[in-house]
Amino acid sequence: MTHHQSADALEAAEEAAGDLDAADTRTRAEVAEWRRITDLLFDHGGPYAPEADAYVQGQLTARRNRRAAKA
16 A cells, blocks of 8 residues: 555545544544555655554554463
8 A cells, every 4th residue: 555545545434434523433443544554655765564663563462461461
């Protein structure tokens, strides 16, 4: 996914959400995630990849650590 594609997806999510102040939690989270990805790609040289996203990698590491702690 390129910056332009994520910007288009963000615009579509914002339009679908309508008034974000009145939107449900899931809708606000979706718009926030598209904003985050769009911002990440703003000065990124290539397409989006979860492997290069520090936030996603942090979430995956936290999940692995929680599973290991439960074992």
